[in-house]
Amino acid sequence: MPDLFDTPPDPAAAPKEAPRPLADRIRPQSLSEVIGQEHVLGPEGPLGAMLAAGSLSSVIFWGPPGVGKTTIARLLAHASDRHFVQVSAIFTGVPELRKVFDAAKLRRQQGKGTLLFVDEIHRFNKAQQDSFLPWMEDGTILLVGATTENPSFELNAAVLSRAQVIVLERLSLADLERLAQRAEKTLGRALPLKAPAREALLEMADGDGRALLNLIEQVMAWKVAAPLDTDALSTRLMRRAAKYDKSGDEHYNLISALHKSVRGSDPDAALYWFARMLEGGEDPRYLARRFVRMAVEDIGLADPQAQSHALHAWEVYERLGSPEGELALAQTVIYLALAPKSNAGYMAYKAARALAKKSGSEPPPKHILNAPTRLMEEQGYGAGYAYDHDAEDGFSGQNYFPDTVRRPVLYSPVERGFERELKKRVDWFAKLREKRNS
Template sequence: MQESLLPMDDEVPHPSGAGVTPPKDGRTAAFAPLAERLRPRTIDEVVGQDHLLGPGQPLRATFASGQPHSMILWGPPGVGKTTLARLMAQAVDAEFLTMSAVLGGVKDIREAVERAQAAQARGRRSIVFVDEVHRFNKAQQDAFLPHVESGLFTFIGATTENPSFEVNAALLSRATVHVLRPMDESAMRALLVRARETMQGPALSDAATDRLIAYADGDARRVLNTYETLCSLLGKVAEIDEAALERSLGEQLRRYDKGGDQFYDTISALHKSVRGSDPDAALYWFVRMVDGGVDPRYIVRRLIRMASEDIGLADPRALRMALDAAETYERLGSPEGELTLAQTVIYLAMAPKSNAAYMAYKAARAWVSKDQSRPVPMHLRNAPTKLMKQLGHGEGYRYAHDEPGGVAAGEQYFPDGMTPQAFYQPVSRGLEIKIADRLAQLRGAKPPSGD
């Protein structure tokens, strides 16, 4: 029987009670969920995330250096964010101060600072770990900044949301973002082997293993705790087959059975059928997904994406229709709301196609990522105060509405010294035919004589 993988012994709970206190004896450990008992105690026991922990990869190098840096761990539930933070503290022998942004506030941050200062006085470094950091507001996130800058503690935040939108830019600039991926199939299989050895439980048939991995959807915690539940429900059986899995998890299993209907291939087929203007095939794949138990909210999010990526300005009504479909589904639910989604699928498939806006956005992103941070030209700067006006902000700006045709012909809107770019190239379909004509006029407009 494999030794249980318990949290490290020297983990320090947060004074507010939001911190995680490790099991203190065998009885407590025995009652802990399997996922907690199998939590890795060393970096070598971590399964998955090879792009971060493999040889020569960023986090592996950080562990090896013994010099942790402030970071944001971004990824879905059950992929090891908390585990990596704990192991980092263990690797560098640091106080591990943890709080949840769901329950914590500025008072908790203040108390963590005091504990870090006490640790520093004892000659020991600290790591402050904030789970669900995106739930802290701007002021709460700002409270970490001076202490991160002074080096009082290393900050590690965990989030399931895009930190570009949910984490304060000032805090984000002081932390490295590491993206954690859902656990892949090989990692999930390794976890199930470890779970069976620890539980001394029954084997899983190949079909049951596939179904359970699909149900877990890349979440290590879900696959481990579900296996533990199955062991409890089914008792001393030699093997768990697919039928037993179905009986034990029932409708819940079918609703999450993404692998059974080849989930990702199916959504790809739907997207490509819409892009290829085949409403019948698009409708077929849509119904396949609904019939397979896929959440229609996921489908409508993809439809909104299609409306922007593949139709864009060739028919701007497509985006509005997709958004209306999302709202209608929320009002009606299933099955009534699915009719609106089907209608939207057909409309998007029949709409004229253009990826010009999508390609323009990508081109602009590529340019900005490689270019320097150019200052805003003086004539385009805002001048709300007298001082700003004295400094020349807004001087020479031409108000387009006062110009012939409502266009300040020849005006420069790019940064000084930058060659004007033509990121947007409309196609000859739908409304973009007219947009292309208008754009040609604007790009060819000459400044007034004397300018």
């Protein structure tokens, strides 16, 4: 009697006339045939080292679609002589998981281990994830999870503590070319494409091996008299949409790249990531808000106009909308990237908040307190206050911190942009203060 949730019969056993997708026909039969992921499967890689030592442990594959997560899991089961069972978190609940665990327990009693591959494991809720723990701990199952989302945010700490996270990378153009050559060998003929069109086809796959094989199947089905150029290929094929999830990892990865490119004063890179986010469908208003933050956090008083520029571009976008208003945002990207940078104001603010938290409820010194009543005068409120406009240079040099707080230096302007002028003023007042106090 077959086990529940076992892998479907091997397609190779199907009748020869049954159509099989190209991706299945050229599926690797051993880990050495896997294209890409050398950093994981090589002798020094985590999986390579595990297999060499004969001590395979539970793992979580984190990576984009079409990079071999399912294929590697199947081959790991074969290499470790375990029964392969695959479930999807989208279609499986706790009752179904119990059946899987019961079958794995029975299989273990018969001397056969089970490698349970869970696709989209991040879609399981906490209770479902917790159900894996006892079976992982007693060795009933070896868990191999696959996720496109950051495991740190999507998986329970208990699961992560019992499994090693392994990052799989998108396939490079060289990897995709090797995959295309393997497909041509299997199909017995070359792609009917000129060299530039062939490169364009690889780029259309966007690092996804499965997507490339699907594209190759389409191209191979065409009846053409001569190899096609790039324009002809683009006419027949739609470019694959860039991978972008406005609420997932790609969103945070790209805004991080954009912000750091602006901070690093690289307008070309900043424009590129700005365009990538727009192409992915990001809301321009979100980007406008982030530009204001960049102006405040990374430019500050080195260029006081940066904040106004970012706010004005936001206003222009609200009035014009897309696509015209996006040009104003693009110009802001350039302006912010080329502006002098300083986080001195940001650091001063954080230091002030830390000092305020530490000093608690210390009152201001009495000489800077108003005394609207006689009682307050008798208590010394306002006594000894020096009116700065009456002092030499319009500066009294008095202490304005609580009496118990030693005067700190919170704001340290940099020698860039407008803060050069502010630094001169800070230094000037410091000298006057020292002179007055002496």
